[in-house]
Amino acid sequence: MILGYAGKFLDVDLSTQTIKETRFSDEILGDYVGGRGLASKILWDRLGDRWERVDPLGPDNLLLLLTGPLTGYFPGGRTCVSGKSPQSNGVVGSTLSGEFGVELRCAGFDGVIVSGESAKPVYLFIKDSDVELRDASHVWGKDGKQTVTVLTKEGRQLLNERYPRFGEWKEPAMLYVGPAGENKVRTAVVMTKWSHAAGYGGYGAVMGSKKLKAVAVRGTGPLPEAADIGRVKRLIKSLCNDVYEGEMWRRWGTGGGGYYFGAKTSSEPVRNWQEEWHDEKGYGVDKFENRFWMKQYWGDFGCPTTCLKLAVVKDGKYKGAITDNPDYEMQAYLGPNLGIFVPEENVFLSSLVDDLGLCGIQTGNVMGFAAELYQRGILTKENLDGLELKWGNTDAFAALVKKIAFRTGIGDVLAEGTYRAALKLGKMKKKDLLPYAVQSKGISIGAHGIRSGKDFPEIISYACGVQCGDHTSLTGLPLERNSELMETFNDSGVFCSFNSFAGSPKVRFDFYSAVTGVKLTKKEWCTNKALKTLQLQRTLLLLGGPDVTWNPRVDDDNPPRFYEPLPSGPEKGKKADRAAVEEYKQRYYRAVGWDENGIPTSEILAKLGLKDVDKALRNVRRRG
Amino acid sequence: MIRVFMLVPGLEFPHFCAQCEDYPCVESCPVDALRVSKKTGAVLVDSEKCTACGQCIDACPGRIPHMHPREKHIVICDLCNGDPQCVKVCRKGSWNVLRTVSRRDETSYKLYARKPEEVTRDLAAKIYGEKGDEYL
Numbered sequence: 001m002i003l004g005y006a007g008k009f010l011d012v013d014l015s016t017q018t019i020k021e022t023r024f025s026d027e028i029l030g031d032y033v034g035g036r037g038l039a040s041k042i043l044w045d046r047l048g049d050r051w052e053r054v055d056p057l058g059p060d061n062l063l064l065l066l067t068g069p070l071t072g073y074f075p076g077g078r079t080c081v082s083g084k085s086p087q088s089n090g091v092v093g094s095t096l097s098g099e100f101g102v103e104l105r106c107a108g109f110d111g112v113i114v115s116g117e118s119a120k121p122v123y124l125f126i127k128d129s130d131v132e133l134r135d136a137s138h139v140w141g142k143d144g145k146q147t148v149t150v151l152t153k154e155g156r157q158l159l160n161e162r163y164p165r166f167g168e169w170k171e172p173a174m175l176y177v178g179p180a181g182e183n184k185v186r187t188a189v190v191m192t193k194w195s196h197a198a199g200y201g202g203y204g205a206v207m208g209s210k211k212l213k214a215v216a217v218r219g220t221g222p223l224p225e226a227a228d229i230g231r232v233k234r235l236i237k238s239l240c241n242d243v244y245e246g247e248m249w250r251r252w253g254t255g256g257g258g259y260y261f262g263a264k265t266s267s268e269p270v271r272n273w274q275e276e277w278h279d280e281k282g283y284g285v286d287k288f289e290n291r292f293w294m295k296q297y298w299g300d301f302g303c304p305t306t307c308l309k310l311a312v313v314k315d316g317k318y319k320g321a322i323t324d325n326p327d328y329e330m331q332a333y334l335g336p337n338l339g340i341f342v343p344e345e346n347v348f349l350s351s352l353v354d355d356l357g358l359c360g361i362q363t364g365n366v367m368g369f370a371a372e373l374y375q376r377g378i379l380t381k382e383n384l385d386g387l388e389l390k391w392g393n394t395d396a397f398a399a400l401v402k403k404i405a406f407r408t409g410i411g412d413v414l415a416e417g418t419y420r421a422a423l424k425l426g427k428m429k430k431k432d433l434l435p436y437a438v439q440s441k442g443i444s445i446g447a448h449g450i451r452s453g454k455d456f457p458e459i460i461s462y463a464c465g466v467q468c469g470d471h472t473s474l475t476g477l478p479l480e481r482n483s484e485l486m487e488t489f490n491d492s493g494v495f496c497s498f499n500s501f502a503g504s505p506k507v508r509f510d511f512y513s514a515v516t517g518v519k520l521t522k523k524e525w526c527t528n529k530a531l532k533t534l535q536l537q538r539t540l541l542l543l544g545g546p547d548v549t550w551n552p553r554v555d556d557d558n559p560p561r562f563y564e565p566l567p568s569g570p571e572k573g574k575k576a577d578r579a580a581v582e583e584y585k586q587r588y589y590r591a592v593g594w595d596e597n598g599i600p601t602s603e604i605l606a607k608l609g610l611k612d613v614d615k616a617l618r619n620v621r622r623r624g
Numbered sequence: 625m626i627r628v629f630m631l632v633p634g635l636e637f638p639h640f641c642a643q644c645e646d647y648p649c650v651e652s653c654p655v656d657a658l659r660v661s662k663k664t665g666a667v668l669v670d671s672e673k674c675t676a677c678g679q680c681i682d683a684c685p686g687r688i689p690h691m692h693p694r695e696k697h698i699v700i701c702d703l704c705n706g707d708p709q710c711v712k713v714c715r716k717g718s719w720n721v722l723r724t725v726s727r728r729d730e731t732s733y734k735l736y737a738r739k740p741e742e743v744t745r746d747l748a749a750k751i752y753g754e755k756g757d758e759y760l
Contacts, residue, residue, distance in 0.1 A: 149759050152631060165678035167690030167698075168639070168740055171631050193633035220693035244717060294751045295634065297719055304717055310634045312752060320755055322634070 002026045003227045004069030004515040005034075006110045010131060012124060014210050015059060015116030019131050022113065030518060031529055034068025034110065035080030035494035036093025040536040042113065043084065043091055048616060052545030056086035056202075057184050057209040059117035065175060065190075065215060066111035067101040068494035072223045073232055074511050075239055076303040076496030077102045079175070081190045081198040083206045087362070087417055088442040089548055090541030092201030092467050093491040097300045098192035099173040100217060101494060107219030114210060121182075123151065123214040125172075127159065128221060136213035143355040144178045144194055145322075147214065151176070155216050172218040178357020180405040181208035185415040187362035187404070191354070195324035196300075199359035200443060200470045202417070227517030235511055242502035243304040249498075251296065253307030257328030257447075258283035258346075262336060266571040267448050267455035269337040271375075271391050272368035273438045273561045276449045277569025280341045283331065287343050298324070305498050311347050318348035326350040326360075329471075332447035333364025338371060339391025352398055356405035365444035366418045367400055370410070372436050378429055385409040418444050420548075435560040439469055441541065441550050446471020451562055452571035458482065459576050460584045463557050464598075466537035472497065477584075479591055480522060481505075485530040492533065532608050534592060535600045539613050542599065542620045551623070552598030556585060597621075625699045626710050627690070629740045632759045635747040638710075638722070641667055641688055641701040642736035649700070652683035657698075664703045665727050671697035686737035 011022040024038070032041040042064060047054050054060045064082040071077045079101035085092045104111070107128045114124075121140040122133045139147050152171045159169040173192065180188035181204030188204025189197035226232050248256065262268040262278040270278050281287075289296070292311035299306030313321040326334065326346060334349040335341065353360045373379040374389040381388060385403065387396045387410075403411025414421050422437040438445050440462045448455045448471050450462070461474035465484050473491070476482035489508060490497040500508050505522065512520050520529075544550055558576055565575045586596060593604025599621055605614040630636040643665045650658040650667060657673035658680060660666070674697035680689045681698070689698045714722040741760065748756030 145759060148633065153760075156631075165676065165681075165691060167678070167681045168629075168687045170627060170629055193630075195633075240717070298634065301628075306717075306719075310751070314753065320753070322752065 002029055003225055003517045004073070005029060006105050006108050006224045008109050010109050010112045010126070012112060012114050012133070013116045014114060014118040014122065014133075014212060017118070017133055019133070031532055033489070033492035033529075034071070035066050035095065036082065036488055036491035037529075037533040038066055038068075038111070038492065039064045039080060039082035039093055040091050040533050040540070043082070043540060044536050044613070047084065048540070048612075051084070051540055051543045051616075052549075054084055055546055056084045056089060057205055059115075059210070061206055061209070063114040063203065063206050063210060063212070064111065065100075065104075065114070066494065067105055068492050069224075069516050070493040070495045070508070070511055072102040072105055072302065073226060073236070073515050074493060074495035074499065074508065075236060075243070076305065076499040077301065078494050078496050079104070079192075079198070080491055080494045081175075081203045082201070083203055084540075085201040085203070085442075086186045086205050087200075087202040088468050088541060089544040090441075090466065091537050092443070092470065093488070094190075094198035094201040094203055095491050095494060096190065096192055096196045096198040097303070097496060098196050099301045100175050100192055100215075102223070102301055103173040103217045103219045105219065105223055106221045107217055108221055112215060114212060117209065118211040121211045121213050123176075123212065123216065125155065125158065126215070126217040126219075127162075127172075128219055139213055140182060141179060144176070144191055144357055145355060147176050147178070148174065148194060151214055151216055155218070159218065169218070172216040174214055174216045176214035177204045177207045177212075178355065178405070180357040180415075181205055182213075183405065183407045183415070184209050185358065185404060185407065186417040186420065187359045187366060187415065188357055189359045191357055194322065195350075195354040197354070197359060199361055200467060200472070202359070202362070204357050204359075226515045228514045231514040232511070235507065235514060239499065239503050239507060240304040243499060246305070246502060249307065249501075250305055252285045252289070253309050253325055254328035255288055255309055255325050255331065256285040258288070258331035258335060259285065261328065261332065261448065261455060265454035266452040266566060266569045267450070268332050269365075269368065269438070269447050269449070271339050272337060272372040272436065273449065273559075274372065275568050276451060276566055277571065278336050278341070280336070282341055282343055283335065288325070288347075291343060292347055303496065303499065305496075307498060313344055313347050316344060318344050321348040321351035323347055323350040323354055329447045330360040330364075333361050333368070337364050337368045337447070338397050340394055340397070341392070342394070345394040349394065349397060349401070352401055356401060358401065358405055361446060362417060362444045363401065363404060365438060366404070366414045366421055367397055369418050369421065369436055369438070370400070370414055373425070373433065378431065378433070379425070383410060417442065438559040438561050440557070440559060441468040441555050442548060443467065443469035445469040445559060449562070450558065450576055451566050451574050453574065454571065458584070459558070459581050460588055463581065464585060464588050466534060466541055475588070477588055477591055480526045483526075483592075485526050485534065488530050488533055489525055528608070531592065531604070532610065535605060535608060535610055535613060538594070538600055539617055543616065556598050557581070625701050629744070631740055631744045632748060634751060635744050637743050637747060639686070639688060639740060639743070642686065642733050643667070643727075644685070644734040644737055645732070646734070648683040648685070649680035649689060652679045654679060658700070661702070664706045666703040667700045668702055669698055669700055671695065674698055684737060685734060687739050688737060
């Protein structure tokens with residue numbers, strides 16, 4: 001028997017408002033682990049035969065909130081949010097930190113599978129085995145901070161009333177969507193606390209489409225039993241000790257990136273990636289640290305890294321803005337990418353994006369795209385409802401963020417995300433606007449460019465990854481070191497990859513063996529189990545539909561911008577080389593068992609025991 | 625036994641026994657299940673005697689004691705017999721939020737026994753300023 005699992009998953013059908021429990025066999029759990037892997041398997045089993053027809057924002061889609069056997073054991077627990085993505089129309093395992101996953105497992109569940117669509121806004125309240133759907137009309141339309149305030153109070157009140165002799169109840173952990181999710185904005189996120197988000201994939205829109213405002217959970221049990229708890233404890237201790245050595249990482253989180261990736265590696269988006277270099281010392285981490293950070297070490301349960309930093313603007317025009325850090329991606333995408341180089345303005349925009357429940361990366365990207373069109377005179381002030389979308393005009397971008405979240409005016413088009421907005425605006429302007437869209441297969445590129453060759457993504461990392469523009473699932477060769485197979489393990493585990501940076505890459509498999517009692521080596525993972533998840537994700541991405549379908553020969557590529565030479569900085573002139581990308585791509589395809597068109601071969605699928613997947617790919621192969 | 629409350633994101637704080645000078649919880653117990661450790665000043669729970677009536681929770685100015693989730697008895701920090709493990713891990717990670725001090729007569733320990741909402745309200749004012757109250 002495989003240990004480390006609570007064993008039960010909640011199966012909630014919002015159309016009929018029924019709640020059941022589901023279990024998965026040891027074989028499935030052993031192969032797909034949890035989180036991203038299990039999400040791919042569940043989606044394949046339940047929706048695979050009609051995937052092309054499933055509207056990601058319709059009642060047929062599933063919203064999956066999954067943990068894994070290492071959640072709560074491996075330092076830095078996370079929760080994986082998944083489903084059919086309204087961005088890539090494939091599957092993204094989008095993870096976020098916080099206590100939700102641990103609380104859920106302590107309540108006796110490994111995950112929540114949400115299907116259907118509720119007629120009115122609801123939220124799910126879980127206290128151990130007591131699970132109920134409650135009315136959420138009083139928080140529908142409320143921003144993130146208001147939602148958390150109201151539902152935390154309500155949750156504690158409920159617990160106090162039901163268990164009056166328990167003492168003071170701690171707050172339940174909560175996942176929720178902001179107004180953007182309610183309005184089915186494709187760049188909306190599922191959030192926890194005020195600023196933790198599962199961003200890539202656009203699952204806030206999926207949750208909103210189901211009229212599920214939040215899921216709150218309080219578990220009082222222990223974590224599911226581990227096979228060798230003594231060994232687990234030793235592993236935790238030794239991993240934490242390794243993490244404590246990384247003082248720069250602990251002290252600054254990713255906040256050091258705002259300057260570093262611009263000035264040092266020339267890989268930061270500046271004005272919609274027209275440049276990737278800047279030398280603005282205002283983005284030096286010390287500016288953020290000394291001006292805004294109220295907490296230098298801010299962590300979620302069990303995390304030794306504590307990379308979060310609590311930033312508060314204390315005076316001036318943007319007084320009262322609160323956000324986490326901002327971390328590097330928010331610094332870059334809501335900073336230099338919009339031509340904004342003033343830290344206060346960056347913290348303010350990041351706070352606003354959090355409150356509205358938007359993804360800072362995807363939304364920063366689509367706003368940068370719109371601003372470039374404005375710069376080029378393609379979009380006019382009239383098109384933008386009177387906004388002067390000049391680089392660095394923070395107030396215009398703030399107004400635009402709100403338009404996107406509420407889908408008003410031009411915001412309704414941009415709420416579709418960069419790729420779809422480029423198509424729509426292109427039709428309107430009778431012009432090919434995709435050259436300005438810095439995205440891959442519907443997902444905007446993370447804030448790490450490839451042109452300088454000095455940052456960690458490789459030239460095929462975004463083009464060939466099954467999570468497309470996701471910078472936390474970059475791929476490359478060799479498989480055992482540079483591919484997304486290792487990230488797939490983190491996202492399936494489900495735990496924070498930042499803590500996996502410490503110690504050797506093998507430690508996570510030691511954890512897995514100690515918790516589950518099933519021996520797993522890196523080699524077994526990379527040559528067998530991870531490939532199953534990869535092929536499922538790849539297949540569902542290629543099936544796509546109903547509104548977009550990818551052709552790997554065209555779409556397994558970098559955004560056109562990455563083939564333009566860098567115009568400034570010490571890396572000036574560098575660009576991605578098409579022939580090199582093509583050659584690397586073919587080598588990668590062969591390594592993961594895909595044919596020259598990027599489609600998984602019958603041989604690899606037979607070898608992995610995925611014959612039914614092979615059948616589904618017949619149509620894709622026929623597309624040619 | 626130490627619990628960390630986070631009624632408002634960013635305002636986490638540990639909530640545990642402050643060892644009031646007059647020990648109102650011990651006074652309130654109808655079955656003598658609570659006593660004070662001579663060595664450490666901590667409140668010790670006799671879980672055999674405890675009937676889980678919850679009177680000590682109401683007696684505590686900070687409502688700090690809480691019920692064991694499955695067993696029928698109250699849980700109060702026992703200072704790990706003078707060697708608190710929470711302090712060790714906190715120092716190991718160099719957060720240095722917790723440390724041990726020896727007991728002094730002139731200290732008003734009772735001031736530290738505060739309800740989660742009270743602590744949160746003050747932290748909100750400190751960290752989020754005048755608008756802090758809105759988030760409670």
